[in-house]
Amino acid sequence: MGALDFISDYFSISTRRKKRKAMQTVDIKVKMDCDGCERRVKNAVSNLKGVKSVNVNRKQSRVTVSGYVDPNRVLNKVKSTGKRAEFWPYVPYNLVAYPYVAQAYDKRAPPGFVKNVVQALPSPNAPDEKLTTLFSDENPNACSIM
Structure with a gap:
């Protein structure tokens, strides 16, 4: 039985493998001024283990x-x-x-983007919210007011 125990232990250890990390996309904001900065960042990231693709957008200061x-x-x-x-x-x-x-709202954000922040909804009883819903197309009484 000693030989069989050794063989079973050998196969049970070798079948354990590390779990592979999930495929994911990471977006990073990096201020890059010139081609040298862009090349330096791209080379540093592309040398990491597991990287499949690197996309650098200098205009948006974005590395994907x-x-x-x-x-x-x-x-x-x-x-x-x-x-x-x-x-x-x-x-x-x-x-x-x-x-x-x-x-x-961020002035430095690329066109078409805003910061990802948790936003509070306005209370429905707020005066400015009442005025915007008063003349809304979804208000059935809007025609009688106009």
């Missing part, structure tokens, strides 16, 4: 990395190039209920 990577490792690798980096804080403005509230 796809692959089997850890988002924090990608962020740290970009920071190691000497650039200030953060995760992409913007979402398209049409996905936000009130895109131009003070917390969401």
Whole structure:
């Protein structure tokens, strides 16, 4: 039985494998001024293990990395190039209920994007909300007011 126990232990250990990380896309905001900055960031990120593609958009200051990577490792690798980096804080403005509230609107955001912040809905009894719904197309009494 000693030989069989050894063989069974050998096969049970070898069948354990590491779980592979899930395929994901990481967006990072990095300020890049020139071709050298762009090339430095792209080379640093593309050398990471598990990276499938790197897309650098200098106009938007955005780096998109796809692959089997850890988002924090990608962020740290970009920071190691000497650039200030953060995760992409913007979402398209049409996905936000009130895109131009003070917390969401950002002048430095690329066109068509606003910050991804939690937004409070206005109370239905607020005076400005009453006025906007008074002349709304969804108000059945709007014609009688006009």
